[in-house]
Amino acid sequence: MGSFAWIRLEIVRISYDIHRLEKLEQQARDDVNKVTLKINEARSPVRLERIAREKFDMKKPRPEQVIKL
Amino acid sequence: MNRIRWLGFFFFVFAAGIVTRTVYLQFAFDEKLERLSKRQFNSKLTSLPRRGLILDRNGEGLAVTLKVRSLFIRPELMRKELNASERARLSNIISKGIHWPKQRVIEKIRSDRGFVWVKRQLSQTEESFLRSHKILEFGDSVGLVEETRRFYPNKELAAHVLGSVGIDGQGLEGLELLYDAILSGEQSKIDSSRDARGRRIFRGENGLFAFKDGQSLVLSIDRTIQFDAEKALDQAVREFGAKAGTAIVAEVETGEILALANAPTFNPNVANQYSADSRRNRAITDAYEPGSTFKPLIAGLALENGKTTRSKIYCEMGSFKVADRVISEAETHEQWGWLTLGEVIQHSSNIGAAKIALELGVDSITGFFDKLGVGKKTGLDLPGEAPGRYSSSEARSSVRLANVGFGQGFTTTSLQMLSFYLSIANNGQWIQPRIVKAILNEDPESIVRGTLRWKLDHRFENSKSKKIFEPKTAKDITRMLELVVNENGTGKLAQLEDWPVAGKTGTAQKIDQETYRYSRSKYISSFVGFAPAKNPKLVTLVMLDEPTKKYYASETAAPVFREIMQAALIRTQVPPVDSKVRLMKLANQSSIDAIEESTEATAPRGGSESLASGVAKSPDVKLKRNDKNEIVLPDLRGLSIREAVRAIGTEPVKLEIHGSGIVREHFPKPHETLEPGGRLRLVCSSHERKKSRDLFPE
Structure with a gap:
């Protein structure tokens, strides 16, 4: 009788742990996605090209300026 | 005495009734009671899977899903719970928070329905505003529910390939439609009980594997080549007054599409604001x-x-x-x-x-x-x-x-x-x-070990x-x-x-x-x-x-x-067919052998960024500080803009660039000082090097 009660209590306790860890995992995944979005927005070629042009007055390299060895 | 007896009898009957009812509830089987109990303590919880990512061939994100909140109200309940001034205050907050005309909000509140969406998928700013104005303290008649929203961080880039999703996250066009089942994941319902705080208590093994997020796609598309193709195509369509255009780039050996561009195009973040003509993938439909x-x-x-x-x-x-x-x-x-x-x-x-x-x-x-x-x-x-x-x-x-x-x-x-x-x-x-190059799966073994790794499911290897x-x-x-x-x-x-x-x-x-x-x-x-x-x-x-x-x-x-x-x-780093031809054009004074020797010694594998300006190796030029903590400028003349910016490093300097190409002059001049935060002006012109500058420092 006592063992049965203990097992039931353990199930409840472990369920709470699973619930808490699931929440943490969900939150971590959400954070990863948020950061991924920010990184990708920052690295967007449209944005980088605009900064290169407007802030640094850069232009696309002419063919003779690019060397691959 | 009689009154006391009657009182006693009354309490006896009352107590007997309670005991009888208690015994009945405890031991007798009543279907209706059992149903009520299960409804209260048991629940079928629906897990919301996250839609998978769409990445380019280098792992750059093209489509990402985030959890967002949507605002709802319960107008019927609101009329019972809130008085007129509370409703007016609420409509004010909502109107300011989501930038709607107040009248529009009031119309929603006046609805005779039990449940009304006010706005789906709020932005972070909107949600923060509503929370900071304590909107949830207006009771159960107003609330924020969690949903998911698809973001396309590169906006129009590869729009016709990616497609778009509806308000409920379902694929409507492009890859979002074709691979909807894979990207969506599986919604599951799990049996569990609930405690007083709403926390789940599992009854079986099923609960452990309830969440099946969508899988992610890796495309053959190269984001940079896609950008270049779209830009060139867009410019040509405008320059030549064309109705539309298409550009496609593919790898010969594998058939993988590196870029697929159409003009006109659309922004999948707000796809419903564009015409069907803009959203048509002409490269394959026309x-x-x-x-x-x-x-x-x-x-x-x-x-x-x-x-x-x-x-x-x-x-x-x-x-x-x-x-x-x-x-x-x-x-x-x-x-x-x-x-x-x-x-x-x-x-x-x-x-x-x-x-x-x-x-x-x-x-x-x-x-x-x-x-x-x-x-x-x-x-x-x-x-x-x-x-x-x-x-x-x-x-x-x-x-x-x-x-x-x-x-x-x-x-x-x-x-x-x-x-x-x-x-x-x-x-x-x-x-x-x-x-689609591959589908990303979580490596199940790594989950058991406690780390998270991705595994490519190469189901498309044999075309x-x-x-x-x-x-x-x-x-x-x-x-x-x-x-x-x-x-x-x-x-x-x-x-x-x-x-x-x-x-x-x-x-x-x-x-x-x-x-x-x-x-x-x-x-x-x-x-x-x-x-x-x-x-x-x-x-x-x-x-x-x-x-x-x-x-x-x-x-x-x-x-x-x-x-x-x-x-x-x-x-894609395809080497020029004849590199000696390239080197001959650059070498004004130096012989081909000297340049080849030098570049072989100094160029990193796969090509060199510093070679882009024609200089074999960037001299180690950096800004320094004197005893008075002023910035001492080295001679930046002859460097490309990129090299000059690199030399400035993290020094607090306001950079002003005139022209492009190679630095010809700068102000303050070489070896002069500059206050931290001061302005440095670079005057540049296209690829003319100072002949006296030593290209190959010892």
Whole structure:
């Protein structure tokens, strides 16, 4: 009788742990996605090209300026 | 005394009733009571899976899903719970928070429904505003519920490939639609009990595997090449006044699509604000008569049927009668006599091509078209692909057959034409084009070990392929296509300095939709080709629909091809065919040997950024500080802007750049000082180096 009660209590306790860890995992995944979005927005070629042009007055390299060895 | 007895009897009966009811509730089986109990303590919880990511071939995110909140109200309940002034305050907060006119909010509140969405998928700013104004303290009649929202961080980039999703996260177009089941994941319901705080208590194993997020896609698309293609195409459409355009870049060896661009385009973040015309993926949905770009393929069939590149064809001096029609060259002034097969392609002779088709005959051409895939979809994994059209019965007419020779009388899509040229570039072997490279799965073993790793599910490794030409025929066609791009050919504006190109122009008349005859003012201008010609790595197609300011493909599509192909070859690090030629142009004073020696010693593997300015190695130039903590400027003259910025490093300097290229002068001058936060002006001009500057410091 006592063992049965203990097992039931353990199930409840472990369920709470699973619930808490699931929440943490969900939150971590959400954070990863948020950061991924920010990184990708920052690295967007449209944005980088605009900064290169407007802030640094850069232009696309002419063919003779690019060397691959 | 009597009263006390009556009171006692009354309490006895009351207590007996309670005990009886208690015994009954505890031991008797009552279905209704059991149902009520289960409803309270047991629940079917629905897990919301996260939609998978879409990444480019280098892992850059193209589509990402985030959890967001949506605002709802319960108008019926609100009228019971809140008084008029509370409702007015609430509508004020909502109106300010989500930037709606107050009247619109009031109309929602006045609804006679039990549940009303106010706004789905709030932005972070909107949610923060509502929470900071304590909107949830208005009771159960207003709330924020968690949903998911799809974001496309690069906005219009690859929009037609990615597609878009609806408000409920379901795929509507493009890959989002085709791979909806894989991206969506699985919604599951798990049996569990709930405690007083709503926390789950599992009853079985099922709960552990309830959450199945969507899987992520890895595309063959290269985000940088896609950007370059879209930019060049957009510029060409505007410059030449075209109605629309398409550009596709693919890898020859694998058939992987590196870029697929259409103009006009749309922003999938707000897809519903764009017309269906903008959202159409013309590269695969629009079939048109390909015109002269098809001639090399007919020539290939002729080579496989006994002709050689030197076989001569008489081109009737510009006028060729077939049945009751007269076929002429594209330009009325062109009057060719005898041309070799190679020259027919180089000069794009309609009469030469027509004669080849007539000699081959309808059965041979029909069999070839069937093998090639004209009138059939390529099978690219994008929805909405059109097969094009070819009718063998119609081609039995000699006029129609002659037309087929120069690319009229049947239709193909841009994607199909690209795949045909890919087969020429790939030694005669056609490969099925594809866009999805792999699907990302979580590595189940790593989950057990406590780390999270991705595993590529390479279900697309073996593409379909089939032989179209013998390798020798493919090489012969390539030689003919190289002639097109030389100084005497129609495609000379498609030439690249460092990589030999093989390709073909096509300026095809469109059918006038009112007269059903070939229009004299509406054309499809296209160029399709591959590079490097002898050992092709990439194939590119550019198509402009109804350019108005100029319409010849040699002047419109060919230069766009050059720009896109060059960017793609640089990006994929295809080495120039002859690097000694490049070095000779740069070496004003130094010998080739000295430069090669130096660059071999200093260049990192895979190419060097510092070589972009023509300087073999950046001198180690940095800003320094003196005893007074002022910034001491070194001599930045002769450096490229990039090198100058690198030399500045993290010093607090306001940079002002005039011109571009190499730094000629700067103010303050070399060895002068600058206050931290002061302004440094660089005056630059294009790639002129100071001759006295030592390129190879010890």
